[in-house]
Structure formats: structure tokens, C-alpha cells
Amino acid sequence: MKSVKDLVKAHGSIILLRRSLSLTPRALAEKTITIREAITQAMDEEITRDDRVFLMGEEVAQYDGAYKMSKGLWKKHGDKRIVDTPITEMGFAGIATGAAMAGLRPICEFMTFNFSMQAIDHVINSAAKTYYMSSGKVKVPIVFRGPNGAAAGVAAQHSQDYSTWYSQCPGLKVIAPYSAEDCRGLLKAAVRDDDPVVFLENELIYGQQFPISDEALSADFVLPIGKGKIEREGKHVTLASYSIGIKICLEAAKELEQNGIDCEVINLRTLRPLDEDIIKTSVKKTHHLVTVEFGWPQCSIGAEIIARICESDAFDYLDAPPIRVTGADVPLAYAKTLEQNSMPQVPNVLKSVKKVLNK
């Protein structure tokens, strides 16, 4: 039976709302927020909570954020806490990292992670490795956040997905949230964490509404870094994904349900450290695995997941080789049809699931 929550989300029509009134009054009271609101709130709360936290980046203050992620924060917290920088990523990422070494807790925003390549030396060599090299003497409690991966029609240089690049590096924690609850809980956890965190958002779902519980809206709501979540339980096949990949997994799962195929969708939430256990447990149950992501196939997160499954006892539970759904192995084109077909869509997931299930 479809839950009322799904009905409201899928159709949003007033008629359905009226029908649901008689069934579950609670559905009306359920709040929804967008990813954007979730992130803005999380930053606001953490800046209010701890004097050492501040936000630094291009256009974060007076412009309210290039994608309006810091709307209202400068008016509320002022110049000291919300700092506009010149267009000098290497410089300000270095400054933010130095401030973290000296005991502050910066949130360093990259307008998109494409520009983080100009500053990547500071993320990896100055931030990630320092705690180890100093044998625990110097902590770097910094969060690097911003939109990652493709937007719409911004072409190759503005569309790269950095999930694998950052998740390869020991010393970093790499988070790739999906829902508004993920964003709230994990961004707050990231700011409170003493290690350097890369927080990979996705611009295409900034405006998407998600239901959110009162608990998730509370000021001290944090989610554990390194733990995934089962977005949808199922018994025939495991779909392991993260960030915007979850969107097409859930859509594919809905369609497959009509064919009697029950998908278990795992939202990884964190890429490093990766929650292997949640994937292994699921694979042992479903015996089939498809990984889904928007990044390029070579050395993808899916490749890592499949390697780990094959190296573990979960391999013996597989009834078919695990396969991946990824972005096409090309720089991203501008033209609409080309762009759409360079990124994974629901049909790619359907085809892959049917293949592993031999249907």
C-alpha cells in the first residue's frame, strides 16, 4: 500500500490532501523544507552556537550566496562571521585552513567544487594530512562545502563530480548528502567534527522539498558521519547510491515495483569513511547489487563498492556480477540532448536491474 506521504509528495494535489485527511490527520502537520533551507539553517545554528564558527567564500555575505545558500546570514551575524572573499580560491582556502589550524572552525565555501581544483593543494596537503604529519599536534577542524557535479547547461568545466577525487584521500571525511534531513544533520555534524570535512552538495536539488521531522529540526540534531541509511527497504536487489543518484534510484524503484521487483535503496550519506556494513548486509539479503552515481565510471565510487563486496564474504551471496550505473565517460556537453544522455537516467537503472536479475 502506498503511504500517504508518497502520495502527497508525488501529486501534491488538494484532492489527495482532502482524502488523506480522513485517513491520517498527521500528514497535514508534516513539515517540508528544501535542501537550501536545510543548509542555511544548519549554518545559521552552528554559527550561533559556537563563536569560533564562521563562513568564508565568494559572495557569501552581501550577495546572500551565489546559490542563496547563506541567505540572511550576513544581515544576522555581520562581517566578522560571514566573510566575502576576492576571487582567489587558493588564497582563501589557505587562509581558512590556517585559521582552522589556529583554533577557529571555518566553513569554507567553494562556489562550485570545480573551483576547488585551484585550491586542492590546501584541501589535501594542508588540511587532510596535517593531523597525521604532526602526530596529533595540529587539528584542522574545517568544512569545505559547495555544489558538486553537474548543474544544467553549464558545460564541461563547470560540471565535474569530485566525489572520487576527495574520497580517495585519508585524513578527509567526505559527505555527500541527499535529503534535507541528511543536509541538516550531516552539515551540523561536519562543523562540530574536529577533522577536515568535504561536504558535496548538489545544485540540481537545492530547491527540492523534503519532509522533515520535528526532531530533525531541533538545534542539536546531528547525524553520524560514516553511516548510511536505507531509504527504501526491498528484497530483490540492492541499489547503492548517494546524493542526486538517490533521486533516480527511488524513481526507478517505483517503476520496478509495478513489475514485481522490490528494490532496496541505500543512501550512503558519507563516502569516506564508507559504510561497507550497510551495503554488505543488504547484499546478503538481496543477492544482487547495482551501484548508481553521476560521476565518471573510471575509479568511481561504484568501482570501490564492488571491489569491497568482492573482497568480502558478501561475494558468496551474490547471484550475479554486480554492475555500475555512472555518468558517461566524456566531458559534459552543453546541448540539452547530449547533456541529458551523458548523465544517468531512470532507464539506465531499470536496464541494469533487469540485467542483474536476468529479466
Add this chain to the structure above:
Amino acid sequence: MNTYARLLLRLQPNGRQLIQQQQQTLPTVVSTIRKASSGGTLEYDSPKAYKLHMLEQGPSTHVSCNREEGLDFYKKMQVVRRMEASANNMYKSKLIRGFCHLYSGQEAVCVGMKAAMDKNDSLITAYRAHGWTYMMGVPVTGVLAELTGRKTGCAEGRGGSMHMYAPNFYGGNGIVGAQVPLGAGVAFAHKYRGESNVCIALYGDGAANQGQVFEAFNMAKLWSLPCIFVCENNGYGMGTSTQRASANPNFYTRCEYIPGIWVDGMDVLAVREATRFARDWCTSGKGPMIMEMATYRYFGHSMSDPGTSYRTREEIQDVRKSRDPITSFREKVVQANLATEEEFKNIDNEVKKIIEDAENHAQNDPELHVDELYSHVYSNPPPGFKIRGCDNFTYKDINK
């Protein structure tokens, strides 16, 4: 023509210019010391010790120190010199591996600057860091044992030559130029917390052309960060002289909106005086300042560089004879009757013992246990976190 002039002519063009530039202060100094030898202080005038950029007034050219300070500065410079000599020997005996960049010749910079620093000031430098590590509070054992990778090293052997740390000392950084924005960030933290401290961010003549250095200058000036940017100009970025690397080799003038001071980096008292001036400037809310310390390194860029393919042995010998920061300071102290040669010999013996003791530890202390290779990846590992080793059968459970 005197021997000195002859020497100058034999040198390659860059060496000649460098020596001439650095030679300017010597003649005037000697004559003034003998006069001011009473009252237990060494004092003299050094009118050519500084050059100014965008400044009406600079540090005082009349410098002085008392006997206690004089002996202390001498001892510290000598410790650094002997410590680096020990590192040189241990490297050649293969007890030190990888990179090893020696500070010999540049001692007056670290000793002079530290003498003007407040105990809560911060500092960050690049890879030629051993002298600075010592001055920022790590004992010689902590430095030498780190070089030989032992667990009594200041980073337990994990960092090595280029990654040594101490309270308020942020290393030791391997990537050329990266330390400059990091240093501006530390200064940002001082200002953010309302502290009246500075961060000193050092870089070399080679690093001075890095883009991120200018990015740091821009933000430091925009936000009035209490950061002193110090270029330790030893004439060469690896094997490339300043003339061949920089269109403008006057590093103290490289920023058109931040005032700068060129300092004779071989004169420990001039270095201290200039640092006091710069520190006062930065802590009075006037924003950042740039200093260029004109200094010299006797060894090559690193242990793999003999240092003679791009400069002559005569040039190196000449600096040792006429500009050495330690012997020239010792001569001044003796001439001012502040201390005797005998006392200096005693200090030398003390220093020798310190180094020998440290060498003992560096050569005999154990390395970390191999299991420790998995420690300190995260300061806050999640529960149940495990780290993979080199094969699928090697995993280390990290329990908090």
C-alpha cells in the same frame, strides 16, 4: 686593488651583486663599536641595515644589546649551526633519508626575529625549518630525532624534516608557497579573537613568485590582518638565482600596497630591531608588513645539491669570511668588552654537549611500532572505524 676587490671581480655577476648588496654595512660598523664599549652594552650604528618601501620612517639604525642578550644570541645561533652540521653528517651516514634542507648561514634571522616576538605570537615557515623549530621551543633532540625518524622526534617520526610542529609553530611545510596563505589564516585567527599577536609567515626568494603569495597579500591588506610576511632571500631558489627567477628581485617592494623593509639578515641585532618595528606596526592595526631578510645559505638547496653548480666556491667562502652572522657577532661582542674569547669557548663546549646528547638519542632511540602507522589519521574517528593495510587481510581497528 685589494684582495676583496679581486675576489669580487672573479665572482659570477649574480654573486658579485649579492655580495656587494650585502657588504654595504660592514665598514661603518667596526669603528663605532670601540667607542661605545663602556656600560656593559654592545651598541653601534648600522645606517645601511635597512631599506624602506612605502615607509616614511623605519626601524632604528642604532642597535644594542646587553651582555646577557649577547651571549644568549650567540649560543642560540651556535646551537642552530652545530645542529645543522650534525644533520649534514647524519644525512651523509644515511641516518636521515629523503629531503633535508639546511639553515646554516641564516641563523641571525631566526634568532633575531624570535628575540622580538611575543610568546603568544605565531609563526609558519617552509621546509628549511630546523632552525625555526628549535627557536619555537623544540629541543635539539626533538629536531634531530625527528630527522632520523625516531619516536622521540617532535612528530614521533611521522613528519620528518619538513613537518615539525610546536605550540604556535605551524611547521615545516613541504609545498612551496602554501605556508603563506596559511600564515595569513593564523593571523586572521589572532584578529578574530581580538588578540594583540602577530603571525610571521616566512617564504624564500623562490616562493616569492607564487600566485598564492599575492592572493594572501591582497586579503591580508583588505582585512588588515596582523601578518608579517618575511622573505628569507638567500640568493637562490634551489639552483636558480634571484636574477634568473624574478623580474623584480627586490622582494620587499613586491607589493604595491603593503609597506616593506629590506634588512641585513646577517646582523642579528638589526634583525631584532626591524622585527620590533614590524611587530609594532602590525599590532597597532595598520595591517600587514613585508620584510626581506638578505641572508645566505652555505649548503646547497638540500642534501642532494652540492651547491656549486650554480655558484662558485669563492662566493661561499667569501660570505663565511666576511659576513658570517655568528663570527661577526662574536667579534663585535668581544670588541665591546662584553665577554671574552674564553667565555665563548665555554659556550661552544656547552653547545657541543647539547648536540652530542641529541645525536645520541637520534641515533639510538627506537622508531614507532609499525602498528602506529595507522594512528592519527582522524582526531575523531567514528565508532567501529578500521583502516586498511596493504592487502585484504590487513585491517586495523581504530578505537577511540
